[in-house]
Amino acid sequence: MNIGDKVRMLRAKEQGVVTRFLPGNQVEIEIEDGFRIPVLRSEIVVVSALESTRFQSAPGIEAQKSAKPEIISSAGIYLAFVPQNGPGNLKIVVAYLVNNTDWDLPFSIGEERENRYSGLYAEVLKARSFFKLGQPYALATFENWPTFLIQALWHRRGAASLREPLIRRLKCRTQSFQASSGPIPVLNQTGHVFQLDVEDVEEEKPVAKEAAKPLDATALRESLMGNTGKKELSAKEPAKLVRPSSIIDLHIDKLLPNGFGSRTNAELLEVQLQEFEKNLEKAIASGMDDITFIHGVGNGVLRNELHRRLGKYPGVAYFEDAQKEKFGYGATKVKIK
Structure with missing residues (x-):
C-alpha cells in the first residue's frame, strides 16, 4: 500500500x-x-x-453508471534523496522530485544560498512520475547544502476548479534528515523522503546567518561518514546516527519481547521488515563493510522478501547465505558497496 x-x-x-x-x-x-x-x-x-x-455488465445489459465521481489522488509530491557511492567511495545522494498524484505538475526548482537564488530546472512532471536532478550532493558537505525552492502549478484535463500553486522551501536539517528514511513512492527505492504538499510540512523560511545550526550538520556528517575520532561536545548534543550491530536478529520474539498483542501475521512481518530496512540504511550511511540479518528458516516468507528488497538497494554490492555452520540456513550476509 x-x-x-x-x-x-x-x-x-x-x-x-x-x-x-x-x-x-x-x-x-x-x-x-x-x-x-x-x-x-x-x-x-x-x-x-x-x-x-x-466486473462490467454482461452483453446486452446496459451497464449501470456509478453515481459516485471518479476518485482523484490529489496529494503526494515529494523531494527525495537516494544514497549512492560516488567516485572514490564518496558518500553522495541523488535528488528526485516525485509526483504520486493524478495531476500534471509544471514546476521549477532552484537553490537558495545566502539569500541568492539559482534556478536549476523547469519541466512538466507528469502524473505518477519522477524527475532526477542532475547534480549529486555529498554527505561530507551536508552543512553547505542549499535551501531547495520548489514552485509548481496543478493541471488536470477537465478539472472543475483551480488549485493554489505549490510553493515550498526545504532546508535539510540533521534530525529531520535522519528521521526521513523510508520507501519512496513511484521511484520504488529507499532513501530520505520529504512530502511537500501537506499543510504541516516543515518549511524552511529564509533566515539570517545567525539562525543556522552548523553543529547539527557537522554531527550528521561525522556520523554518516563513520568518523570515530575526537568530537566537540555541547550541552545539547544532537542525536547521532550510530552504527548498528553487525548481526541483527529479526525473530519477532526479539523485536516484540512484551508480546505480539492483536497483530496479524502481515503486521508482524511489517515489524520485521521495518527493523531490517532501518538497520540496513544505518549500515550503508555509516560506511560499514557488511551486516548479517538472522531471519530463521520457517516458511521462507521473510527471507524471500529480504532478498527481493536487497536486490533493489543501490548501496548493496551483493548478499549471500551467512556461515551455515554458525547460522544454518537462517541468516543472510549483506556486503555493502
Missing part, C-alpha cells in the same frame, strides 16, 4: 485515496467529500485498477 492508492473500507461504503501514513498502524485517507480521516490499515483494501473492466 502506497500514498496515492485508491482504497475501500471493509466495514463501510466509503472509498478514498491514501494521503499519508500515521502512527499506530493507521493511514489517512481522503474520501470523496474532501475530508481526511484516519483508518486502521486492517480496515481497508486497495482497489484494483482492473476492477472496473473485470
Whole structure:
C-alpha cells in the first residue's frame, strides 16, 4: 500500500485515496467529500485498477453508471534523496522530485544560498512520475547544502476548479534528515523522503546567518561518514546516527519481547521488515563493510522478501547465505558497496 492508492473500507461504503501514513498502524485517507480521516490499515483494501473492466455488465445489459465521481489522488509530491557511492567511495545522494498524484505538475526548482537564488530546472512532471536532478550532493558537505525552492502549478484535463500553486522551501536539517528514511513512492527505492504538499510540512523560511545550526550538520556528517575520532561536545548534543550491530536478529520474539498483542501475521512481518530496512540504511550511511540479518528458516516468507528488497538497494554490492555452520540456513550476509 502506497500514498496515492485508491482504497475501500471493509466495514463501510466509503472509498478514498491514501494521503499519508500515521502512527499506530493507521493511514489517512481522503474520501470523496474532501475530508481526511484516519483508518486502521486492517480496515481497508486497495482497489484494483482492473476492477472496473473485470466486473462490467454482461452483453446486452446496459451497464449501470456509478453515481459516485471518479476518485482523484490529489496529494503526494515529494523531494527525495537516494544514497549512492560516488567516485572514490564518496558518500553522495541523488535528488528526485516525485509526483504520486493524478495531476500534471509544471514546476521549477532552484537553490537558495545566502539569500541568492539559482534556478536549476523547469519541466512538466507528469502524473505518477519522477524527475532526477542532475547534480549529486555529498554527505561530507551536508552543512553547505542549499535551501531547495520548489514552485509548481496543478493541471488536470477537465478539472472543475483551480488549485493554489505549490510553493515550498526545504532546508535539510540533521534530525529531520535522519528521521526521513523510508520507501519512496513511484521511484520504488529507499532513501530520505520529504512530502511537500501537506499543510504541516516543515518549511524552511529564509533566515539570517545567525539562525543556522552548523553543529547539527557537522554531527550528521561525522556520523554518516563513520568518523570515530575526537568530537566537540555541547550541552545539547544532537542525536547521532550510530552504527548498528553487525548481526541483527529479526525473530519477532526479539523485536516484540512484551508480546505480539492483536497483530496479524502481515503486521508482524511489517515489524520485521521495518527493523531490517532501518538497520540496513544505518549500515550503508555509516560506511560499514557488511551486516548479517538472522531471519530463521520457517516458511521462507521473510527471507524471500529480504532478498527481493536487497536486490533493489543501490548501496548493496551483493548478499549471500551467512556461515551455515554458525547460522544454518537462517541468516543472510549483506556486503555493502
